[in-house]
Amino acid sequence: MPGCWLGKLKACFSFLSLTVEFEGGYPGWAPNPASPLLALFQQVFCAEFGQPARVQVIHAGLECGIIGSKYPAMDMVSFGPTIHGAHAPGERVEVASVAKAWQLLTAVLAAVPAV
Numbered sequence: 001m002p003g004c005w006l007g008k009l010k011a012c013f014s015f016l017s018l019t020v021e022f023e024g025g026y027p028g029w030a031p032n033p034a035s036p037l038l039a040l041f042q043q044v045f046c047a048e049f050g051q052p053a054r055v056q057v058i059h060a061g062l063e064c065g066i067i068g069s070k071y072p073a074m075d076m077v078s079f080g081p082t083i084h085g086a087h088a089p090g091e092r093v094e095v096a097s098v099a100k101a102w103q104l105l106t107a108v109l110a111a112v113p114a115v
Helices: 004-015 036-049 062-070 095-111
Strands: none
Touching (some): 036 095
16 A cells, blocks of 8 residues: 555544545656756756756656656656645745746757757
8 A cells, every 4th residue: 555644544444444445646756867868957957057956856756757657768857946835725836946947948958969
């Protein structure tokens, strides 16, 4: 059963003789630190913003998990603006970070070698 808290939730309902079913899960995604695309993003980020990118693994990347399950050999990175309180009342985004994410995306696309 995925997630420790789901097991606890099921136990609470089972105690009341209720049936519990979990469905609709999403596949995980493990980032590749040796990714050529990540290296390109890091290079472009440094050129655009004059400092190294802060690369970190966080609880995000839902789309990468879904797409990666269909195309397991695809090289991908997950990035975006700074969001606080995601998926909760009061969710907000740092507006300046949206422009920065757009600038990075367009610069990376311009730097991708022609195939």
